[in-house]
Structure formats: C-alpha cells, structure tokens
Amino acid sequence: MSAPTETVLPLSSAERIATYQLLPPNGLAIEVAQATHRINLINTWGPTIIFPGARVLEIGCGQGNCTAVLAEAVGPQGNIDAFDPAPPDYGSPFTLAQAQAHISQSEIGKRVTWHRGKPLREPHRRDDPAGKVEEAGWDVAVLTHCIWYFKRPEELKELLSYLADGIKAGGKVCIAEYALRATEMAAVPHLLAALARGTLEAHRESNENIQNLVSPGEIKEVAMKCRWKLDSEALLVPGKGLMDGQWETRSVVTGRFGWQMEESPSLDDENRQSHMRVESVLRSARAAVLAAVEVIGGIKETRTMDVWTGVFSVDPNYIDSSGLGEL
Template sequence: MAPAFEPLPASAATKTAKYSIISAPEHLALEVAQSKHRIQLINFWRIPPGSRVLEIGCGQATCTTVLAEAVGPEGHVDAVDPGPPDYGAPYTLAQAQSHISAGPVGGRVAWHHAEPIEFLARNRDKTWDFVVMAHCIWYFASPETLAAMLSALKGRVDTLVVAEYALTAAEKAAVPHVLASIARASLVAHNKASQENIRCLLRPGSIKDAAQAGGWSLDSECVVVPDEGLLDGYWETSTVKSKAFTEEVDTHVQDSTVKTMLISSRDAVIGALTALDGKKARTLDVWIARFN
C-alpha cells in the first residue's frame, strides 16, 4: 500500500516546523499508526471487496488508501475534499494524491476537489454502496452542513459509516485533548475565517440525531480507545497551548468575558498536560457507527 500523509491540526507553519525535527523512521511510524487506526474503522464498518465507496473529506488520503485496499481491484473509491491542493506539510494534498495515484491502488481512486454537497449536485446519477465520513465532521462549517449532506446522500448510498471523536477520555492522558478540542472549537466560533481542523464540535448524539432526521437508521456503534501511536491529541493540545492561540484570541475576540473564557480554557489544557508529568497527551476516544 502506498503511504499517505495526514493533514495535522495546526497551521501550515506549525506542521512544517514539527516535521522538520523528526526523522524519516519517526514519520513512517506516525503514518503507520494513522493507517492502523483506519484499518480498525473499516473492519468495524464491514466494507467488502468490490464496493463502490464515496469518501467525504479524504484530505491527504490515509483513509483513502486503506479503503482502496479493502475494496480490491473490482471496487472503486470517489474521494472528495474541498481543501486547497497546496494544503498540508511536508506534502500537500495534491502531492500526496498524485503519489497514491501512481501506486498499486491508484487506479481504484478518483479524486474530486469540490464541496461535497456541490459534488453530489453535479453527479446526480451516481450511486454508491457506502459513504465514509472518517474524522471529517468536525471540519464542517456548522451542524446544518452535516444535516444537508446526510439528507442529500439518502437514497443514493446504501450504507453510511462514520468515525468521529467521542469527546470522552477513557485514558487520563486523553483529558487534555478533550479540553483542547472544546477550547479550539470555542475560539473558531468567534473566527469564522479560521482554517483550523475543529470548526463544529458535534458529539456522537448530535450526529445520530442528524442522521435520523435525514432518514438514516443506526445499525451498530462502538467507542474505541486509540493506540498511543495516534498522535492527534498531542498535536491538538500543542496548538492550544501555543502563543498563536492567545494571539488569535486577541485578534478575533472583542468581548472581554469571552476572551477570559478562552484564555482560561487554554490554562485548563496546560494544567491537564502538567498533571501528566511529562507524558504526551493521548488522543481521545473514537466513536464509530454504521447506518442504513
């Protein structure tokens, strides 16, 4: 399987700086952990060989490559993402996708640079066996975006499968990630132009409600604790404790009460990290679901 590169929850400058200080073996270990997590998701979702899959929010395609392997040579993946082709570090979306296209599973994937709802509108005759939303829902601009997408998909896809963070922490070391997620989403609510990963902090219950309203029925669900190698919690807490977070608060928040709340939220993240006695923050629990 060709390696892919996952976009990290930070500014491009932060991501480039992070990667500049790690070795190639460390980078490979990061990508292996990301891929192992996606394999776990796909095993729960029960996506069989030969499936036609629509992947929403493919990003730099870690999940896409695993999906392409799962569907086999008779299957196909339409991978959709509205992100700019030059987004990401050390490799951009365009570079990562081009690399995968040239690899052994590349012929099974079609890339679509588009807003998902617009893509569906332009391809009204297309149908799929599965639609995959793997850690993309928190990127959406609003709860209404998810509701509109789920309604548009009903009748064109047999099965909806979702993975998103559960906002729970079975491990103490994941508590800072929960707090950082809330802090980041709270700040983005006051900076609509933000390009950060967490824009709409939908909990599993809200996602299930939106799916039900769109005509979907829950088939199965579970919550898993990610392995220590999945470093999303470490990356997200790092962006919140950084000076850039306070600068963004100063720039985009005028209300003194809101500003105080956001800075206090950052302090809570730092306090939770301090309680770990030098250990890295772990990634919070992941909710996985399948709908028909």
C-alpha cells in the first residue's frame, strides 16, 4: 500500500502558494514551509485523487494552509468546500476570518467556499448563503492535521460514518495526522510535548490545539468500523523549516504550562488524590520534554514529528459485525 509515484503539484509551486496567505513581516519562509509540507501530503495521495476539476470537501480548514494548496491543485474548474467550526475571531497573529478573506481575494479565491461548522446532516452556517451544499457531491474528503482538534473522541466516528454516504460513489477520504513517532532525534521533544499536552487537555476544558490524541492505528480502526477500507498509506518526515513541532514544544516548556496544570482537574476532596496523581504525571511529562530539548541543543533545534497519511475508500464488502449499527 505504497504512495503513488506521480505528483499532484511540484514542490516549486510552494512559494507561489505561500503568497496567497496573509503574511506577517518576514513570514514568507514560514508559509513556504507550510505549503511545501502540504504539497508533500497531497502528493502521497496522488493525481488520480486530487485532480484538476475535482470537488473537494476539506474538514478543519483553519486559516487555509491546506485549502490554498488544494485550490491550486484542482485548478479553475475545481472547488473546495472548506469547513471549520472555530469562531471567526480565532487564531493568531491573524484570525480565521482575516486569513480566509485574504485567500478569497487572491487568484484562487473563487475556487473556495468557506463554511462555519461541520458538514454533518444538521444545518450549518456558511459565508455564501445563496448556495447549498449537495450531499453525495464531493469527489474526495480531506482531513489534514485536524483530528487532534476534535473535542470528543466520538467526532471522528460520526464524521467518517457521514462521509461514507456524503461523497460520490467511488470517492475517497484522505487523512494526514501526526504519526506519534520521531525518525529524527530532534523531533522527540515535539512527540513528548504532544503527549504532555494531550494528557493535560484530557483533564480539563480548553481551546488548545490538541484536544484528543489519536494514533494512526486508531484512525484506521475507527475508519474500518465506519465502512472504509485503507487503500494506501505513507509516512513523511517533515523538513526542518516546518515550525509546528517547535511551537507545540515551546507551549509546554514555558511557565504557562505549569500554571495550566494547577488549574486542570477539580480540587474538591473527593477528587484530590486523583488530581495529585495527574499533576505528578504532568510534571514528569514536562520534565521529559525539557530533558529532550536539552539533549538536542535547545528548543530552536526542535523539529516536527513524523506525519502519517492514508487514503480510504468505501468497502463494498463491509459487514457490521461490531453490533454498533448506525449512529
């Protein structure tokens, strides 16, 4: 189940795609790295899946880093329905609304329709009220670095169950998420930081980027229970310029993470013992991150952990043997 050899986009297109983004001062290099990473992702899926004229459903589009790459790939005849439930004022240094509006004004803007919400059966808000998203109209659904944002573990199952009927016959679901492995030693701090952050957020309510850590194996298991079969998968080692690993690691090693630990689980008498145990785990997890950062020579040397990608299609021979039935 190896990745295709033909590419969707050349890496040389990354700099042009980066200019579609709203850039802070001296921010071009960061956005070029983001675009390069996402070109590498869609190239593992291949040109038979992401092709000119394709209609793509993108889940968790955020500020549009992958949206811009997808829009470049599908060309003027294609369309991206880009969904994200986050409020318009979410994000920094630019908000979701600002970043998406900037892309809409670019040369690829007409290829993208932004939606506030999730593409489930219930009604959703959208920026273009004149149109209506038709079910069974997408060629492919894309989930790129968004699954860890889901607040409830059940959300992935709900979404994949919906998509089994929500895309065209023969359509695909393409997923990219962190692999929870580090080929490069310099990516170990990112891996440990993600585990620390995931542990903290499992014990409190917050809007942090990591809400539920899900491994590639668990993603595949959930997909299989929702009528999907794995067609291909690949592992990528991100380039040094991708800053996500450094950003996540920095959020754990700073003093703010310690303050967040103190405000995590309830402190009432009934749960005090459990709270103390969780705090001990969190302190140890942070200590492990700090030690890993020291080993590699400082936080600026931190790299982003490996990324797993998978392509799924509806299994025509699926038999529900789990007893779970429909949602």
